[in-house]
Amino acid sequence: xxxVKMQGAGNDYVYVDCFKYKVNDPKKVARIVSDRxxxxxxxxxxxxxPSDVADVRMDMYNADxxxxxxxxxxxxxxxxxxxxxxxxxxxxxxxxxxxGIKKISLKAENNKxxxxxxxxxxxxxxxKLPEHIVINGIEKEFIGxxxxxxxxxxxxxxxxxxxxxxxxxxxxFYENHERFAPDKVNSExxxxxxxxxxxxxxxxxxxxxxxxCGTGASASAYACILSNLCKDTINVYLRGGQLKIAYDRISxxxxxxxxxxxxxxxxxxIAGEE
Numbered sequence: 001x002x003x004v005k006m007q008g009a010g011n012d013y014v015y016v017d018c019f020k021y022k023v024n025d026p027k028k029v030a031r032i033v034s035d036r037x038x039x040x041x042x043x044x045x046x047x048x049x050p051s052d053v054a055d056v057r058m059d060m061y062n063a064d065x066x067x068x069x070x071x072x073x074x075x076x077x078x079x080x081x082x083x084x085x086x087x088x089x090x091x092x093x094x095x096x097x098x099x100g101i102k103k104i105s106l107k108a109e110n111n112k113x114x115x116x117x118x119x120x121x122x123x124x125x126x127x128k129l130p131e132h133i134v135i136n137g138i139e140k141e142f143i144g145x146x147x148x149x150x151x152x153x154x155x156x157x158x159x160x161x162x163x164x165x166x167x168x169x170x171x172x173f174y175e176n177h178e179r180f181a182p183d184k185v186n187s188e189x190x191x192x193x194x195x196x197x198x199x200x201x202x203x204x205x206x207x208x209x210x211x212x213c214g215t216g217a218s219a220s221a222y223a224c225i226l227s228n229l230c231k232d233t234i235n236v237y238l239r240g241g242q243l244k245i246a247y248d249r250i251s252x253x254x255x256x257x258x259x260x261x262x263x264x265x266x267x268x269x270i271a272g273e274e
Contacts, residue, residue, distance in 0.1 A: 001273040003033065004081065005040060005263040008073030010211025010240015012263070014042045015081055018049040018059070024272055030061035032270055034207075040268060043210045046074050048081050054094035054101050056082045062206030070099035070148035072118060072214015072243075072256050079104045080113040080260040099148025113260065120215065120254040123147055123222040123247075130227075135173050143223040147254070150180065151219035153188045162191045162199055171203035188216045190223075195230045199237045211240025218254040221245035 001023070004015045014033040016023055023029055023045075030045035032038075044062045051057035058078045060068035075095055082088040083106060095102045095118075103119040127144030134140070142152040152174065156162045167189075174187040184205040191199045200220050202213040217236040224230035225247055233246040244257040 001029070001270055002265070002267050003040065004265050005042065006077040006081065006260060007240070007263055008076045008212065008214070008260045009238055009243055009258055011071070011073035011213060012042050012211075013044050013046045013060075013071075013074055013077065014040050015046050015048055015077065017081075017085070018047045019087055021274055023047055026059065026061050027065035027067075029270055029273060030063065031065045033268065034063035040266065043204070043207050044068065044071075044074075046071070046078060048078050048087075051096040054096035055088050055090075056093070057096040060097075062204070063208070064206045066206040067098070068149070068206070070097050070102075070215055072120060072147075072216075072218060073212055073258070073260075075102055075104070075118050075214070076116040076256075076258060076260040079106055079116050079118070080262070083108070083113040084111075084262075097148070115257060116260055117255055117257040118214070120147055120218045120256050122252045123219065123254055125226065126150070127152075133177065133179055135177060136170070143226065144185075145219035145222050147215040147218050149215055150183060150185045151188055151216055152180065152185050153190060153220050153223040156189055156191050159191050159193070159199055162189060162201060165189055165201060167201060167203050167209045171209060175203060175205050186213065186216055186219075188213070188220045190220045192224060192229050195234075197235045197237065198224060198230065201239060212238040212243070214243065214256050214258075217243045217245055218256055222247060222254060 033040040047059035049057040106116040124146040130141040187203045202216045
């Protein structure tokens, strides 16, 4: 099976060109290629497919094989993948996801997509502002924001506290808390530096800690705006890089801007796949 490894702010996936190839068992393939010791190493698998309702379609699977509805960093990579290979020939186009159709705009250099902006759609608050929750006997506060997938945003008091969090240990308790059953939740931990800059770490359902999460950055920015902590356009600093998040109050939409990078191409033998 031929693939392309791509990353957006360190959020890395294995991409397969389904304009040319068919993946018979994407859940199994996602688990195999995502393994960082015995596979390619990735946060999951994304299939780049033709669409009947948009210019291109994204079919996403997490590292554990579960289906994902939307990935902001992944959508930028799909945009670059499709544009650079000529499947899309315009700088503004539409991307089909399980969370709806997303509008893409990009800036190209030498016929290659460089800076890519994704209209992430309207954020939806699904919790109190904030809501109290008890995790491992400790009361926490979170703000629940749906960006096509569910997020719970937690504020910490310092950058040192953020960096010291042992997410490998505590992350599963946040992800699997009964408040978020049965679908589980993505958990963001953020430190607000000032009204234009925030720092974030994320524990993604089905994947664990990742270096970045576009929908999570969007949810975190919206939580800060609702809490009157930040302006409508902010920089989000993640372990894998930086994203610019802008909230348009008129359209009630979040816009995410960042780069997408093709890391390498390869081929892997998987039983039952081409």
